[in-house]
Amino acid sequence: MPKKSNNEVSYTEVHKELERQIREQDFQKVYMICGEQDYLRTQNRNLLSDAILGGGDEMNRSYYTGENFTVPEIIDLAETLPFFADRRVIVFENSWLFAKPPLKSTEEMEQLADYLPKMPDTTHMIFVERAPNKTYKLYRSIKKNGFVIDCTTPDENQLRTWVVKHFRDAGLQITGGAFSVFMEYAGTDMLNIQSEAEKLVSYCAGTGQITEDDVRAICSRQVQDRIFDMISAIGYKRADEALSIYMDLIRLQTPPQVILSLLLRQFNQLLQLFEMQGKTSAKEMAERLHLNYFVLTKKVMPMLKGYTDAELVQDLRALVQADADYKSGRIDARIAVEKLIVQFTAVG
Numbered sequence: 001m002p003k004k005s006n007n008e009v010s011y012t013e014v015h016k017e018l019e020r021q022i023r024e025q026d027f028q029k030v031y032m033i034c035g036e037q038d039y040l041r042t043q044n045r046n047l048l049s050d051a052i053l054g055g056g057d058e059m060n061r062s063y064y065t066g067e068n069f070t071v072p073e074i075i076d077l078a079e080t081l082p083f084f085a086d087r088r089v090i091v092f093e094n095s096w097l098f099a100k101p102p103l104k105s106t107e108e109m110e111q112l113a114d115y116l117p118k119m120p121d122t123t124h125m126i127f128v129e130r131a132p133n134k135t136y137k138l139y140r141s142i143k144k145n146g147f148v149i150d151c152t153t154p155d156e157n158q159l160r161t162w163v164v165k166h167f168r169d170a171g172l173q174i175t176g177g178a179f180s181v182f183m184e185y186a187g188t189d190m191l192n193i194q195s196e197a198e199k200l201v202s203y204c205a206g207t208g209q210i211t212e213d214d215v216r217a218i219c220s221r222q223v224q225d226r227i228f229d230m231i232s233a234i235g236y237k238r239a240d241e242a243l244s245i246y247m248d249l250i251r252l253q254t255p256p257q258v259i260l261s262l263l264l265r266q267f268n269q270l271l272q273l274f275e276m277q278g279k280t281s282a283k284e285m286a287e288r289l290h291l292n293y294f295v296l297t298k299k300v301m302p303m304l305k306g307y308t309d310a311e312l313v314q315d316l317r318a319l320v321q322a323d324a325d326y327k328s329g330r331i332d333a334r335i336a337v338e339k340l341i342v343q344f345t346a347v348g
Helices: 009-024 040-053 071-079 107-116 137-145 158-169 177-185 190-206 212-218 221-234 239-251 256-276 282-288 293-305 311-328 331-345
Strands: 030-034 061-066 087-096 123-129 145-152
Touching: 009 040, 009 145, 030 040, 030 137, 040 087, 040 123, 040 190, 071 087, 071 107, 071 123, 107 137, 137 311, 145 331, 158 190, 158 293, 177 190, 177 212, 190 212, 221 239, 221 256, 221 293, 221 331, 239 256, 239 331, 256 282, 256 293, 256 311, 256 331, 282 293, 311 331
Parallel strands: 030 123, 030 145, 061 087, 087 123
Antiparallel strands: none
């Protein structure tokens, strides 16, 4: 029996098991493809559904999203023999089946959960969800009767290998310094990394190498990264720099309420990290805060240097109050953020 994936094994191990199933045609009845990485979810969805069909007629592939189906319809389809082929595959992506709160009858969801172990061997179902509710009976049934592929962010070494191979396949080498700058700009979302890498490949075509200047010339900084920069500037009381970064975000049409929300989330994480420092390893801190290890060590932890415990508590309280004032309509989001930056960078 193939081992079932769970949160205790890495994505690499899970993917190796998936490759084995495909190689040996040892498919499970049902699959759940979930996790934060859109790139990996899409890649695995296509890989798996194509392998199950094995070149069979596209009439045997059905795709459902949103609310445009009912469970009785799906069961009728699942019971229908594939058209001149060995298998039928039914794909659900971002569907009402895992919406929080439920959008339709929970009885239908439970009907599908009870049906999965009875499904004919000729039918396979693939569920694709970024963050499925694991308390639902349907999720538990998928895990019990099938295989879960959790598409978590690869670690720094895996991301480096993936990016460097992409450049090498395009005939380009990237220096260590340029790679570090590239990761600072691109972040850890693999779809964004792929997009930024393609821009670099086009820009550097024929040169044979990617330099730090190339990365800075062509790649775009992510909003979250600029938030990191702004928080660092605030910690060191560099008011002009913090306000300059804030204005850059506004020029990029980042809504002030989004900036406020990101600041609130980031300060909350910083306070938790401050309290964990010296008591646990960076790896465990990353797991507890659900952060990628690369982001934690290279982006988040350096921000702590400009803060004391008391300052973090005080600033977090001010952010919570500003967020409450904005949501209750007592203050405009832009005014709230600008007042906070001035308040946080005041010296003395």
